[in-house]
Amino acid sequence: MAIIWLLTGWKLPMFASQFLTYIGNLVTPLALIYIGIVLADSGISRVRIDRDSLLALFGRFILAPAVMILLIKLAPGIGWNVPSLMGKTFIVQAGTPALEVLPVLVNESHGDVDYATNVVVLSTLLFVVVVPVLMMIAG
Numbered sequence: 001m002a003i004i005w006l007l008t009g010w011k012l013p014m015f016a017s018q019f020l021t022y023i024g025n026l027v028t029p030l031a032l033i034y035i036g037i038v039l040a041d042s043g044i045s046r047v048r049i050d051r052d053s054l055l056a057l058f059g060r061f062i063l064a065p066a067v068m069i070l071l072i073k074l075a076p077g078i079g080w081n082v083p084s085l086m087g088k089t090f091i092v093q094a095g096t097p098a099l100e101v102l103p104v105l106v107n108e109s110h111g112d113v114d115y116a117t118n119v120v121v122l123s124t125l126l127f128v129v130v131v132p133v134l135m136m137i138a139g
Helices: 002-008 014-042 051-078 084-094 102-108 113-138
Strands: none
Touching: 014 102, 014 113, 051 084, 051 113, 084 113, 102 113
16 A cells, blocks of 8 residues: 555645654564563573574675675676765665564564574674674775
């Protein structure tokens, strides 16, 4: 439905637009509260680095930025001009932590909420180390 609004250029009434903006701004804080509840139930000591978590972190912090760097390097060859600052931003964004809403989505699909919470917590903690490295690589 939202795509129809975007493609047609229709404007929502101001009260509806503000209401939807308020609801959208609540998503991340509510997801973080949910992660806190899951961590409180399972215990922070259950956050662990296992083989599956390492694979998820590898994909998030190494594979995704590497693919983005490759795409940015290949862009001029196919006629796309990526400005320097935009390319650096894309590289850093490719290595951002897992979505905070991931455990909520996993819970709705009856998946492993503890694993999803584990990946979100680990990726958020490691992002402090990853950002400077990505910034040095982006140059």
